[in-house]
Amino acid sequence: MIYIHIPFCKQKCSYCNFHFSTSLNFKDEMLSAMKKEIFLRKDELQNKNLNSLYFGGGTPSILSSDEIKSLIDEVLKYFTFDSDIEITLEANPDDLDKNFLKGISDSPINRLSIGTQSFFEEDLILMNRAHSASEAESSIKRAQDFGLENISIDLIYGSPTSSMEIWKENLNKTIALEVPHISSYALTVEPKTALEKWIENGKVNSPKEAEQNREFFYMKDFLKDHGFDHYEISNFGKPNFHSKHNSAYWKSCKYLGIGPSAHSYNGNEIRSWNVANNQQYIKKLSFNTLPKETEILSxxxxxxxxxxxxxxxxxxxxxxxxxxxxxxxxxxxxxxxxxxxxxxxxxxxxxxxxxxxxxxxxxxxxxxxxxxxx
Ligand code: SF4
Structure with a gap:
């Protein structure tokens, strides 16, 4: 299994502490460095037949479909794809226009993980998402129109702008859109995020744990009644739509992580992680040096x-x-x-x-x- 981390985003969501840059100035250099890393680390996976390739981030859909395909081509120089490989692209609703979807539907990508988060404008404004409530809905329909059926959407519950009524409506809309997989997380206040600052300044209320609890349990029963298997605390899938990528993590399978901040695991006791800095990542690879640190797990x-x-x-x-x-x-x-x-x-x-x-x-x-x- 290979994970490719695309370290760019359009703007910073208020709750996010992942690694990314909002400047695309060094995008070409980054793509070249990633291709070099794929080449240099190709022998870390003995099994050359992949059953999962995952583009995460950051925001992979910030790239053009041709740029994404060029990364897939690079992987295909050294690996083959299993006949039922899952190739997932994380995508934000505002990037899923017809042009992009056409490019993606002509590629081997067969699964989209869409960062919907909510179908309500107030929630999206608080989260500083780059998309609107109407884009949240239309992007899913558009992807389905292009034949992309294997769709997962992310939903966030327990936002201070939400309520049980709004949460129920989010879930109703999800069911109406017929997506076969949902990843859902409570809104958490991470250190050094805008959300933390707003709460400290009294601009925004803290998420309430009791409310998050109620919304979680409502979701659990509701999705079960609609045919979803609750197979991990934050993940729900219709039969045959469990994520292969996530399942491989949970089963401690070997994986190779490409890109700044990406982690790798040898399936046993060795874990490594790449530097979480775009410039340092590019520079090290320009000298054919791997930008990673390794630890032996006790x-x-x-x-x-x-x-x-x-x-x-x-x-x-x-x-x-x-x-x-x-x-x-x-x-x-x-x-x-x-x-x-x-x-x-x-x-x-x-x-x-x-x-x-x-x-x-x-x-x-x-x-x-x-x-x-x-
Ligand atoms: S799009 Fe994703 S990675 Fe980028 S800032 Fe928002 S939550 Fe973080």
């Missing part, structure tokens, strides 16, 4: 990661895999920490998998961190 790190990822999914933590991978000391810690939670039914055991029952799923991160080795 047993403790691997255990904590396996617990965190597993408890966020419907499948839970596979105890056989846990026993195979970790020493007696870690397994004893795990048994001691999970015992009380099992008695209190905050955790349950099913088919040798440790899971969080539905009603406590909203607290998955907190429950997982109670089991961590610190």
């Amino acid at each position: 047993q403790k790190d691997q255990f904590n990661e396996m617990i965190m990822i597993g408890l966020r999914t419907r499948w839970g933590v596979d105890l056989s895999a846990l026993k195979e991978k970790f020493n007696d000391e870690i397994l004893e810690h795990f048994q001691n920490e999970s015992r009380l939670k099992l008695e209190e039914r905050i955790l349950i055991m099913e088919d040798n998998h440790l899971k969080i029952p539905d009603k406590h799923w909203f607290m998955a991160d907190g429950i997982a961190s109670d089991l961590f080795i610190v």
Whole structure:
């Protein structure tokens, strides 16, 4: 699996702390550097037959369809595509005009992940999104008209500009648009974002946890009633529309991350990440140097990661895999920490998998961190 991070955005959303630049001045140099990185790292994946290629960001749809195709062509110089490969492009609604969609529909891209976030103007203004409420809706219809059926949309709940009524309407519109996959996150206030500043200055109210909780549970039941499988805490898919890219992350598969700030994982104990700086990334690659740092994950790190990822999914933590991978000391810690939670039914055991029952799923991160080795 390969992930390609496109580090450019039109404007800065108020809640976002990802790596990107709003200047496109060095776009061509960036694309050349990424192609060089693909070449230099082609042998890090022994399996040359890919089942997932993912363009994330930033905003990949800020590139032209020809620029995106040229990156795909570069990947195809060193890899082949599985017959049912999933090639996802993250796209913002304001970029999905007819020209762009025509280019994309003529490419191997077969899945769009659209940053819709909300169908309501007030929410979008607070989030400083570059698109309007009407574009949120029309972009999805337009993509479907171009034959792109495998669409995921991102939705954000718990915004201070929203309410249960608005949230219900967002979900109703989503169902009416017949998208087969939804990724949905609570609005969180990240450090050093505009949203944090506005809340500190009293310009905007803080998101309310109780309200977010209510909206999450409403969504969970509502989407289940409409045929969606809630397969990860933030992800819902119709049968056969689970994201291969996300699933590979959760199953700790090997992946190669290309582009500034992209992470890679060898499927075992080595993780690396590229420098989160566009200029440094370009410069290092111009000298044929990889702009990455590497760390060897300790047993403790691997255990904590396996617990965190597993408890966020419907499948839970596979105890056989846990026993195979970790020493007696870690397994004893795990048994001691999970015992009380099992008695209190905050955790349950099913088919040798440790899971969080539905009603406590909203607290998955907190429950997982109670089991961590610190
Ligand atoms: S478009 Fe995405 S990556 Fe860019 S600022 Fe907005 S949320 Fe962040």
